Amino acid sequence: xxxxxxxRCLQSLFILWALVxxxxxxxxxxxxxxxxxxxxxxxxxxxxxxxREAWGLSRPLAEQYLLYIRNLLSGDFGLSFQxxxxxxxxxxxxxxxxxxxxxxATTIGILxxxxxxxxxxxxRQSRVDQLGVxxxxxxxxxxxxxxxxxxxxAFSYTFRLFPNGGMRSLGSxxxxxxxxxFSVDFLWHLALPLLCTVITSIPEPMMIMRSSLLETxxxxxxxxxxxxxxxxxxxLRHAARNSMLPxxxxxxxxxxxxxxxxxxxxxxxxxxxxxxxxxxxVNAYDYPVCQAAFFLISVIVLGLNFINDLVxxxxxxxxxxx
Amino acid sequence: xxxxxALDQSPAISFQGGSRVLRALRDVGSAxxxxxxxxxxxxxxxxxALAALxxxxxxxxxxxxxxxxxxxxxxRLEGISTRHWxxxxxxxxxxxxxxxxxxxxxxAVGLISALLIGFIGTNVGxxxxxxxxxxxxVLMRITDLAYAIPFxxxxxxxxxxxxxxxxxxxxxxSLIFWRTAARVVRSQVLSLRERPYVLAARAAGAGHLRIxxxxxxxxxxxxxxxxxVFGVAWAVLTEASLSFVGLGDPNRVSWGLMLFQAxxxxxxxxxxxxxxxxxxxxxxxxxxxxxxxxxxEERINPRLRARS
Numbered sequence: 001x002x003x004x005x006x007x008r009c010l011q012s013l014f015i016l017w018a019l020v021x022x023x024x025x026x027x028x029x030x031x032x033x034x035x036x037x038x039x040x041x042x043x044x045x046x047x048x049x050x051x052r053e054a055w056g057l058s059r060p061l062a063e064q065y066l067l068y069i070r071n072l073l074s075g076d077f078g079l080s081f082q083x084x085x086x087x088x089x090x091x092x093x094x095x096x097x098x099x100x101x102x103x104x105a106t107t108i109g110i111l112x113x114x115x116x117x118x119x120x121x122x123x124r125q126s127r128v129d130q131l132g133v134x135x136x137x138x139x140x141x142x143x144x145x146x147x148x149x150x151x152x153x154a155f156s157y158t159f160r161l162f163p164n165g166g167m168r169s170l171g172s173x174x175x176x177x178x179x180x181x182f183s184v185d186f187l188w189h190l191a192l193p194l195l196c197t198v199i200t201s202i203p204e205p206m207m208i209m210r211s212s213l214l215e216t217x218x219x220x221x222x223x224x225x226x227x228x229x230x231x232x233x234x235x236l237r238h239a240a241r242n243s244m245l246p247x248x249x250x251x252x253x254x255x256x257x258x259x260x261x262x263x264x265x266x267x268x269x270x271x272x273x274x275x276x277x278x279x280x281x282v283n284a285y286d287y288p289v290c291q292a293a294f295f296l297i298s299v300i301v302l303g304l305n306f307i308n309d310l311v312x313x314x315x316x317x318x319x320x321x322x
Numbered sequence: 323x324x325x326x327x328a329l330d331q332s333p334a335i336s337f338q339g340g341s342r343v344l345r346a347l348r349d350v351g352s353a354x355x356x357x358x359x360x361x362x363x364x365x366x367x368x369x370x371a372l373a374a375l376x377x378x379x380x381x382x383x384x385x386x387x388x389x390x391x392x393x394x395x396x397x398r399l400e401g402i403s404t405r406h407w408x409x410x411x412x413x414x415x416x417x418x419x420x421x422x423x424x425x426x427x428x429x430a431v432g433l434i435s436a437l438l439i440g441f442i443g444t445n446v447g448x449x450x451x452x453x454x455x456x457x458x459x460v461l462m463r464i465t466d467l468a469y470a471i472p473f474x475x476x477x478x479x480x481x482x483x484x485x486x487x488x489x490x491x492x493x494x495x496s497l498i499f500w501r502t503a504a505r506v507v508r509s510q511v512l513s514l515r516e517r518p519y520v521l522a523a524r525a526a527g528a529g530h531l532r533i534x535x536x537x538x539x540x541x542x543x544x545x546x547x548x549x550x551v552f553g554v555a556w557a558v559l560t561e562a563s564l565s566f567v568g569l570g571d572p573n574r575v576s577w578g579l580m581l582f583q584a585x586x587x588x589x590x591x592x593x594x595x596x597x598x599x600x601x602x603x604x605x606x607x608x609x610x611x612x613x614x615x616x617x618x619e620e621r622i623n624p625r626l627r628a629r630s
Contacts, residue, residue, distance in 0.1 A: 015470045023479070030483045137616060141608035143559060145566045146581060146601035149590050157591045253469060260474030267567050268585070278475055279567045282482035290479060297475045
């Protein structure tokens with residue numbers, strides 16, 4: 001187990017390093033002169049040169065790279081252009097806001113998907129089973145941002161049941177952590193973005209679970225259980241446990257998708273998370289925030305993947321021995 | 323796709339290789355038509371293809387034209403009427419014309435990205451699976467990296483750096499989405515390369531290139547085609563997502579751009595006719611792709627699970 005953990009840990013760190021390196025070079029490849037883009041193109045050449053020296057842009061690339069890595073490791077993402085404060089201060093709470101939306105939503109979505117897959121895969125009426133074939137691709141084809149807009153149109157503008165965005169009502173200042181994330185006001189704001197994310201994370205586990213269960217249904221041990229006269233629910237439980245593995249494997253890839261969906265949901269519902277911050281930083285040419293937001297999003301995805309690896313290792317001992 | 327015949331020296335064998343590719347393509351067609359979902363999906367996609375081809379001629383208005391009412395006022399946010407079947411936007415643009423013309427960009431983005439995705443993915447998978455060893459290690463680590471990148475944030479950063487142009491969007495998508503095709507093709511090649519006919523070809527003195535592209539490629543083409551279909555869907559959806567957050571090409575009509583404008587101007591409060599057509603078209607297009615992909619996937623490999 002310890003070797004497995006260590007290997008997974010090193011892998012995640014390697015990927016993070018690779019991403020950071022790609023980002024560094026991408027920002028250097030950016031067309032145009034950074035001083036011209038970030039400050040003003042009208043500066044005198046002397047002033048531009050002075051700024052370049054002050055920012056370390058005149059030093060050799062390798063030295064810049066080392067400095068960049070050192071700053072990242074010490075949590076120094078630089079100063080935000082739009083907020084005029086350290087990036088870390090601007091982004092710290094956004095990480096929490098993103099996680100608060102994404103983790104419960106994907107968990108509920110996967111659970112519902114698995115249950116749906118079990119239901120449709122266990123069906124013996126061909127009519128209902130056809131629904132199990134038809135539904136997932138249709139839900140999957142619904143672009144998450146369009147679904148969000150439709151939800152807003154229905155529940156916020158027409159029926160006025162839910163707020164049209166944001167995380168808290170204006171003027172409500174949460175006192176303390178528990179009050180911040182468990183107040184009625186917060187949950188009321190969370191409802192629509194959560195629903196939107198849940199719906200979009202249902203179809204994939206549903207498809208995988210259904211086809212996996214269909215395969216398991218043909219196996220001999222189930223026939224034996226049925227012949228023993230066990231109740232159908234017990235037989236289903238055995239079948240379900242034996243067809244879970246493909247879903248668990250699939251979860252490895254899903255966080256990359258889930259975060260992309262979360263970014264869009266945050267934009268639609270004005271949810272103050274990392275994704276919305278990334279988009280607004282891009283529009284404001286706030287490159288330090290942009291870089292830091294991407295870095296933090298990558299850390300979230302890698303971190304969730306790592307946790308998933310651990311759970312997988314505990315569930316299936318064969319993985320660790322491999 | 324790479325032409326097989328071009329790599330070949332002897333004309334007799336190049337014909338054989340070519341006919342195998344043709345047969346693979348014919349199998350694709352019959353597999354699709356055999357399945358009801360495949361038929362529905364193919365019909366949907368054909369309709370969109372027709373709309374894309376004919377839209378400059380059948381669109382009632384220029385998509386960027388500011389239309390005016392008979393009394394001379396800008397036709398701003400007009401509802402459904404006989405003059406504007408799907409109503410107009412805040413700028414007085416005709417929604418039906420924009421939706422029709424949006425299918426052109428969807429097809430262009432989808433097909434070009436899918437070809438790039440298929441080309442990169444198939445080649446990485448072929449080379450990785452065929453050579454194995456260190457080549458395989460390096461290529462698979464790069465594939466892992468492509469999987470680990472949060473792709474939409476990555477593309478948002480790329481577009482912000484290199485400008486919101488269609489070429490940039492298509493290029494950066496292709497640099498990520500080849501990953502699935504590469505993995506699946508590789509695992510197929512791992513088993514194919516041990517088959518007797520590959521050994522026979524090697525014994526007959528065939529070089530690596532020849533074995534890769536004459537003997538192995540035709541056998542993985544059906545799989546590669548599957549990822550071509552999914553590639554179209556991913557590419558179109560991603561382009562629309564980028565456009566929706568305001569990072570699409572502002573000079574081209576696209577469904578994502580229409581939704582972006584409707585959203586940022588707050589028109590979705592009442593102008594449902596501006597929101598439903600582009601989103602519905604996008605969804606229908608993706609349904610077509612998924613149905614075709616699904617039908618085809620079941621046909622070539624019922625046990626295949628790589629759906630991500």
